[in-house]
Structure formats: C-alpha cells, structure tokens
Amino acid sequence: xxxxxxxxxxxxxxxxxxxxxxxxxxxxFPKLDEWQSGVRQxxxxxxEQFANKTMTPFGFLxxxxxxxxxxxxxxxxxxxxxxxDRPSPNLIETIHTIQRRQAxxxxxxxxxxxxxxxxxxxxKRIHNFKSLAQRIRQELDLDADWAEPLLSWxxxxxxxxxxxxxxxxxxxxxxxxxxxxYRSLEPExxxxxxxxxxxxxxxxxNSADSKSAQMFTLAHELVHVWLGTxxxxxxxxxxxxxxxxxxxCNRVAAEFLIPGYKLTExxxxxxxxxxxxxxxxxWFKVSPVVAARRALDLxxxxxxxxxxxxxxDRDDWQRRKVQQRKKKAGGDFYRNQDVRLGRRLASAVVRAxxxxxxLYRDAYxxxxxxxxxxxxxxxxxxxxxxxERQ
Numbered sequence: 001x002x003x004x005x006x007x008x009x010x011x012x013x014x015x016x017x018x019x020x021x022x023x024x025x026x027x028x029f030p031k032l033d034e035w036q037s038g039v040r041q042x043x044x045x046x047x048e049q050f051a052n053k054t055m056t057p058f059g060f061l062x063x064x065x066x067x068x069x070x071x072x073x074x075x076x077x078x079x080x081x082x083x084x085d086r087p088s089p090n091l092i093e094t095i096h097t098i099q100r101r102q103a104x105x106x107x108x109x110x111x112x113x114x115x116x117x118x119x120x121x122x123x124k125r126i127h128n129f130k131s132l133a134q135r136i137r138q139e140l141d142l143d144a145d146w147a148e149p150l151l152s153w154x155x156x157x158x159x160x161x162x163x164x165x166x167x168x169x170x171x172x173x174x175x176x177x178x179x180x181x182y183r184s185l186e187p188e189x190x191x192x193x194x195x196x197x198x199x200x201x202x203x204x205x206n207s208a209d210s211k212s213a214q215m216f217t218l219a220h221e222l223v224h225v226w227l228g229t230x231x232x233x234x235x236x237x238x239x240x241x242x243x244x245x246x247x248x249c250n251r252v253a254a255e256f257l258i259p260g261y262k263l264t265e266x267x268x269x270x271x272x273x274x275x276x277x278x279x280x281x282x283w284f285k286v287s288p289v290v291a292a293r294r295a296l297d298l299x300x301x302x303x304x305x306x307x308x309x310x311x312x313d314r315d316d317w318q319r320r321k322v323q324q325r326k327k328k329a330g331g332d333f334y335r336n337q338d339v340r341l342g343r344r345l346a347s348a349v350v351r352a353x354x355x356x357x358x359l360y361r362d363a364y365x366x367x368x369x370x371x372x373x374x375x376x377x378x379x380x381x382x383x384x385x386x387x388e389r390q
Contacts, residue, residue: 165223220233
C-alpha cells in the first residue's frame with residue numbers, strides 16, 4: 001500500500017503536542033516507533049487517523065519543520081509565577097472557534113448599524129477598584145445584595161450571565177471542544193478568557209469548573225472588558241499572576257462579588273457559624289476559597305489561615321471532581337446549547353438563517369449543530385424570543 005513521506009520530527013512533535021501517552025497511541029498505531037525513527041512511513045489513511053487522534057491539523061504534518069504555535073491572545077496563566085509553556089490543542093481550537101463566532105457577530109452588528117458599546121475600555125481611567133466594581137454593577141443593573149436571595153449558585157450564575165448578555169456581551173461556556181465529550185477542557189489549564197471588541201466583546205468560561213468558581217471567572221473576565229484588554233486566565237491558589245492588570249482585575253472582581261463593607265459588617269455573624277467561609281460563599285454565591293481570599297484581602301484572617309483552608313478546600317474539590325466524572329452527563333441537550341452558545345449568539349444565528357441572510361451551512365459551522373438538530377433548536381430559540389417580546 002502506498003505511503004506518504006512525513007518527517008519523524010513532525011510525528012514526535014504531534015505526539016508531544018497532544019499530551020497523549022505514547023503507550024496509548026501504540027495500541028492504535030503499532031508501527032508508531034518506526035514512524036518516529038523514520039524507518040517506516042504511514043499510509044495516507046494511517047496519517048489521517050494519527051492526525052485526528054493527536055488533534056493535529058492534517059496539513060501541519062507536511063511542513064518542513066514543527067511549527068511554533070502561539071496563543072492569539074495575551075496569556076496570564078502561571079504555575080508558581082512561571083508562565084505555562086505550551087497550550088493544549090483543545091485550548092487552541094476553542095479560542096479559534098470563539099474568535100470565528102465573535103467575528104461573525106461583529107460583522108452582523110456593524111452591518112445592522114449598531115453603535116459601539118461605550119463601556120468597553122471605559123475602565124482604563126478608573127484606578128480605584130471599588131469605584132470600578134460599582135460602575136460595573138450599575139451597568140448590569142445589579143445591587144450589592146443581588147446574589148443572596150437566589151437559591152443556588154446555578155441561579156446566581158444564570159442571573160449574572162443574562163445580565164451580561166443584556167448589555168451586549170457574548171458569553172460562551174463549555175467543558176469540551178465543540179460537542180466532543182472526549183476532548184475535555186481542564187480547569188487546571190485555564191478557567192476562562194476574554195476577547196475585547198467595541199461591538200461584540202466576548203467572554204468564555206470553562207464550565208468544567210464548579211458553578212461557584214465560574215462566578216469568579218465570569219466577574220474577572222467582565223473586568224477585562226471594562227479595561228478593554230484580552231486575556232487568558234487560570235488563577236492558581238487564588239493568587240493572580242504577577243502582572244498589574246491581573247491583580248487589578250482580581251481586586252475588582254472580588255469587590256464586585258463580595259463588597260468589602262458587606263463582608264466586614266457580617267464577619268462576626270460568619271465566624272459564629274464555625275464554618276465562616278462556606279457561610280460567606282452561600283451568601284454571595286461564590287466558592288468558599290474565594291470567600292476566604294476576600295477575608296484575607298480585608299485582613300480579617302492571616303495568610304497561614306488562608307492557605308490552611310485553601311489546602312483543605314482543594315482536596316475536597318478534587319474528591320468532588322472525581323465523583324462528578326463518574327456521573328453520566330445529563331440535562332436537556334437543547335437547553336444546554338443556550339449555555340454553550342450563549343443566548344445572544346444563538347438568537348442572532350437562528351434569525352439570520354431563517355431570514356436567509358446566511359446559508360444554513362454557515363449556521364451549522366457557527367453552532368456545531370446540523371440538520372434536524374439545528375432546526376429543532378432554532379424553533380426553541382424563536383419561541384423563546386417570541387415569549388421575551390411579549
């Protein structure tokens with residue numbers, strides 16, 4: 001059977017880039033070692049399968065040398081104050097997908113004569129984190145106590161997302177690449193990112209994280225919109241990257257979610273429960289570790305106290321994460337698309353497709369939904385839009 005010529009270093013690069021164990025790949029490609037050494041070459045079909053398995057763009061395997069892939073946005077992720085070297089294929093593909101959606105939405109809004117959103121970048125002149133947090137709340141029409149009456153973190157996250165979408169920001173959230181449940185987005189790699197634009201500012205939240213942790217990610221990326229800066233975010237041990245913008249975003253996000261005067265007023269009440277941080281977390285619908293970090297910022301606890309709690313909370317989160325992965329994915333598929341795609345983009349794509357402004361082929365590409373699945377979701381979206389107008 002005819003083979004194709006591929007440089008061994010490109011085979012090795014694709015394996016390294018994928019993060020997959022060589023032993024697992026050998027099960028599917030028994031001659032992989034020979035491909036890596038150049039002793040033997042794969043067939044065209046084998047190379048296609050190898051590219052798919054390693055999540056490598058097929059054309060990359062025919063380059064003269066391994067490419068140096070760079071993230072298209074500023075990377076504020078660190079581990080121990082050290083920048084992260086290489087992004088995973090899942091992260092790179094997710095950013096490119098969201099960029100395509102943002103570009104399409106921006107063109108649509110511009111074509112329809114929409115004005116620039118004045119709040120994008122308006123926070124550059126505000127150096128007081130409390131003032132900026134209050135400005136953001138006012139724009140979203142949320143008061144300082146907005147989260148406490150809500151029954152759950154999920155309700156709070158939904159309320160915040162919808163408030164953000166109402167003012168013109170696109171919000172996407174997913175735990176996998178596209179609809180591929182075998183390609184997970186790991187919170188340890190990134191928690192979210194933001195793509196700023198005066199017409200279609202865009203936030204992506206990694207929904208593999210807990211709902212309460214997603215609250216902080218959403219607030220953090222929201223501050224980036226006000227500053228007009230793109231960025232990729234992880235936040236290790238609740239300590240921001242050693243970068244001025246990230247430190248400021250964290251301070252504003254913390255003040256937005258847990259106003260300092262509110263926590264100071266209720267600190268004695270929280271301490272009386274003997275579990276102050278989970279109690280504060282329930283009040284403000286944030287994670288317990290965010291509550292603890294806020295108490296540290298306000299000098300209500302010491303650094304050793306914070307890190308003792310952080311270690312316990314991290315261990316608990318790892319156990320919860322294992323339990324969650326053992327459970328089968330569930331929920332309403334079509335309702336989940338409102339979160340994955342965001343209501344704002346979904347409504348725009350469905351309306352444009354039904355009005356003939358874009359081809360259905362393009363609508364499928366923008367949503368990852370095809371054929372009857374897209375049509376059924378489109379009917380649900382249009383019905384919802386009708387209800388919202390009434």
